[in-house]
Amino acid sequence: MTALTDLLAFQRQTEALSSVAERLGWDQETVMPRGATEQRAEEMAAMEEVLHDRRTDPRIGEWLDAADPQTDADRRAIQLIARDYSRSSRIPARLATELARLTSLAQGIWAEARAKDAPEDFLPTLDQVLMLKREEAAALADNGNLYDALLDDYEPGMTGAAISSLFDAMRPRLVALREEVLGSERQPAALTGHFPQETQLRLARACATAFGYDWTRGRMDIAVHPFSSGRWQDSRITTRVVETDPFNCVYSTIHEVGHSGYEQGIDPDYAFTPLGRGVSMGVHESQSRIYENQMGRGRAFTGWLFSRMSDAFDGLNITDPDAFFATVNRVTPGFIRTEADEVQYNLHIMLRFDLERDLISGRLDTSDLVEAWNARFLKDFGVAVDRPANGVLQDVHWAVGLFGYFPTYALGNVYAGCLNRALRAAVPDLDEALARGDATPGTEWLRENLQRHGGLMPPSDLIEAASGGPVTPEPLLDYLEDKFGRIYGL
Known part of the structure; x- marks a missing residue:
């Protein structure tokens, strides 16, 4: 057992240092002084x-060869360490360090360019990031597909071809549903008014509590682009506030609580091991999306939210809970992915998936990206992009090098569809609790059937075990057609 003990002790320190690096990233996006960008880039590079x-230390290979695991957890931990060791060993230290430095700088450059609607200020830096990501992909791909090598970081075992096939299967029903919805005579009213920031944040905290967020192990801050960060005893969330749109804050918060709830729900015995974090970004997104959509945007919870918002904001222009439910789920051809309704959200992801595959392969240059984005958006959504902040500059992902991440959002929606079907069968009185502002029966079921396992199982195995069946898009598509068919009288 000495080799296994030494290996896990070494990994424990690596996991702890990785958490410190992640917290530096959280700090940069929330409270770091704007003038500290260059210093933070050097700090991130040094940490990387x-x-x-550590990840390429030759002793890891020796310990892996000599280790004799006796439990499923130890066997899975060794499998994950070996995978990380193999991938890290292929990437030159120079490249890993430079990527950390450049993406830290690029994040600030992106934020400034987005604020000024100036893609020309960001695209040269994005081009540098892209060159490094292509180099990384080539190092990992062993002459295989470059995009698949990057995708595997976020959804192990998944390929671009499999994602493309999934999207091809989903697109016709999504487009048909959107056309029926937008053509319906029954169109919900929009929520209008002024909604002060502090009142929104109080309401967002109440929603986070309703979904089981453990405030003793987390906190909420404001960020340009909402995200969650951390694990184990320190898992933090962020949100954003638009004073004309409280749904932005409320549902960004619930979404990020889904991510953080996953991390807070992992078996504490897995802390500081490879099992002590979400197994993939697709599974992670399944939690954020089922919290936000199937539970948070359902008729039961929106009834509770209607009452709370009516009190918090001294009345609303929407005056009854059924109309409010329809307003929450209103389908409009908006620009922003994070604000998109459930019907169109996956179409936003399909756009980004195709563009980033073309960027990595070299079929698309960054100099042509704005034009390509705008043309594709007009084709897919029938609306011309009005300004870069609503187009190519809206997401931070490419700035920080997350090529291969976007498709996991849609995959998470598919996983959430499978999980929701199983959850509703297992907890038939869930809506009664949600109507009281209590998501506990749902979050506890997810914790028991999925979250506590952390990285113990591969992604598809975990979803199949939790949902009791194979992963297919049909449960999601059936759910969308039923829900929006009822709202829009289809």
């Missing part, structure tokens, strides 16, 4: 150099 040295 230390982490890369």
Whole structure:
């Protein structure tokens, strides 16, 4: 057992240092002074150099060869360490360090360019990031598909071809549903008014509590682009506030609580091991999406939310809970992915998936990206992009090098559809609790059947075990057609 003990002790320190690096990233997006960007880039580069040295330490290979695991958890931990060791060993230290430095800088450059609607200020830096990501992909791909090599970081075992096939199967029903919805004579009213920031944040905290967020192990801050960060005893969330749109804040918060709830729900015995984090970004998104949509945007919870918002904002222009439910789920051809309704959200992801595959393959240059984005958006949504902040500059992902991440959002929706079907069968009185502002029966079922396992199982195995069947898009599509068919009288 000495080799296994030494290996896990070494990994424990690596996991702890990785958490410190992640917290530096959280700090940069929330409270770091704007003038500290260059210093933070050097700090992130230094942390990455230390982490890369640890992840490629030759002793890991020796310990892996000599380890004799006795439990399923130890066997799975060794499998994950071996995978990380193999991938890290293929990436030169210089490349890992430079990527950390550049993406830290690029994040600030992107934020400034987005604020000024100036893609020309960001695209040269994006081009540098893209060159490094292509180099990384080539190092990992072993002459295989470059995009698949990057996708595997976020959804192990998944390929671009499989994602493309899934999207091809989903698109016709999504487009048909959208056309029926937008052509319906029954169109819900929009929520209008002024909704002060502090009142929104109080309401968002109440929603986070309703969905089981453990405030003793987390906190909420404001960020340009909402995200969650951390694990184990320190898992933080962020949201954003638009004073004309409280749904932005409320549902960004619930979404991020889904991510953080996953991390807070993992078996504490897995802390500081490879099992002590979400197994993939697709599974992670399944939690954020089922919290936000199937539970948070359902008629039961929106009834509770209607009452709370009516009190918090001294009345609303929407005056009854059924109309409010329809307003929450209103389908409009908006620009922003994070604000998109459930019907169109996956179409936003399909656009980004195709563009980033073309960027990685070299079929698309960054100099042509704005034009390509705008043309594709007009084709897919029938609306011309009005300004870059609503187009190519809206997402931070490419700035920080997350090529291959976007499709996991849609995959998470598919996973959430499978999980929701199983959850509703297992907890038939869930809506009664949601109507009281209590998501506990749903979150506890997810914790028991999925979250507590952390990285113990591969992604598809975990979803199949939790949902009791194979992963297919049909449960999601059936759910969308039923829900929006009722709202829009189809």
